[in-house]
Amino acid sequence: MTLDRRNWFEGWRLLAILTLVLIALSVWIAGMRGFEVDGIRMVIRFTARSSLLFFCLAFAASALALLWPTSGTRWLRRNRRYLGLTFAASHAIHAVAIVCFAVMAPADYAAATTPASYIFGGIGYAFIIAMAATSFDRSAAAIGPRAWRILHTTGIYYLWFQFMVSFGMRIPQMPNYVWFLMPLIVVMALRIAAAVLKRRQARISVPAN
Numbered sequence: 001m002t003l004d005r006r007n008w009f010e011g012w013r014l015l016a017i018l019t020l021v022l023i024a025l026s027v028w029i030a031g032m033r034g035f036e037v038d039g040i041r042m043v044i045r046f047t048a049r050s051s052l053l054f055f056c057l058a059f060a061a062s063a064l065a066l067l068w069p070t071s072g073t074r075w076l077r078r079n080r081r082y083l084g085l086t087f088a089a090s091h092a093i094h095a096v097a098i099v100c101f102a103v104m105a106p107a108d109y110a111a112a113t114t115p116a117s118y119i120f121g122g123i124g125y126a127f128i129i130a131m132a133a134t135s136f137d138r139s140a141a142a143i144g145p146r147a148w149r150i151l152h153t154t155g156i157y158y159l160w161f162q163f164m165v166s167f168g169m170r171i172p173q174m175p176n177y178v179w180f181l182m183p184l185i186v187v188m189a190l191r192i193a194a195a196v197l198k199r200r201q202a203r204i205s206v207p208a209n
């Protein structure tokens with residue numbers, strides 16, 4: 001077994017630095033438009049995209065480490081909890097910007113949302129909050145491994161689906177949005193390939209009678 005040396009950019013420090021960078025970039029983006037509604041809408045779009053990045057890293061971390069075990073992919077797997085929490089932080093900024101948008105320009109906000117965005121987006125936020133709250137050793141132990149696995153597995157696949165729909169529904173107006181679906185398809189393919197490999201390895205390690 002290869003033991004990787006831990007570097008300083010790991011764990012809670014990784015989460016804190018990435019969250020501060022996301023906050024600073026969001027303030028900078030909103031500031032470029034004088035903190036007017038255009039700038040706030042840019043922050044909503046920016047955080048949807050930064051969330052996509054951290055979601056994909058956390059979603060694919062274990063699969064990558066299994067398929068290509070290198071120090072980089074092992075770093076990713078070791079830090080997937082913190083990358084998942086960075087995704088939650090990014091989506092918290094998305095929520096703050098959504099509230100600012102609704103308060104500053106209620107008519108534009110109403111035009112940009114539908115009852116479906118509240119229902120599906122609301123379920124998405126419920127999963128994000130529940131998953132973030134149970135990403136600590138104590139809270140994870142409190143709900144038990146079975147409930148934890150059900151919550152995190154259902155939640156992560158639901159969020160994958162939510163990203164597909166949220167980016168996908170914009171493709172008719174903006175065909176370039178198809179590019180946002182590519183990382184989602186790639187990370188799903190990686191997880192399927194890793195599951196197949198795991199099953200094969202398990203079959204090989206069971207001695208035949």
Ligand code: HEM
Pocket residue numbers: 041042044045046048049094098112113117118119120121122124125159162163166167170
């Ligand atoms: C009640 C919950 C939510 C509401 C009200 C909401 C609202 C919005 C609004 C108004 C926009 C468009 C901003 C604009 O065009 O200026 C937007 C964009 C987006 N949201 Fe959310 N959202 C919610 C939850 C979520 C969740 C849970 C996800 C993903 C897991 C998500 C992903 C996205 C994406 C991908 C975009 C497109 C960004 C782009 O154009 O690049 N949203 N959201």
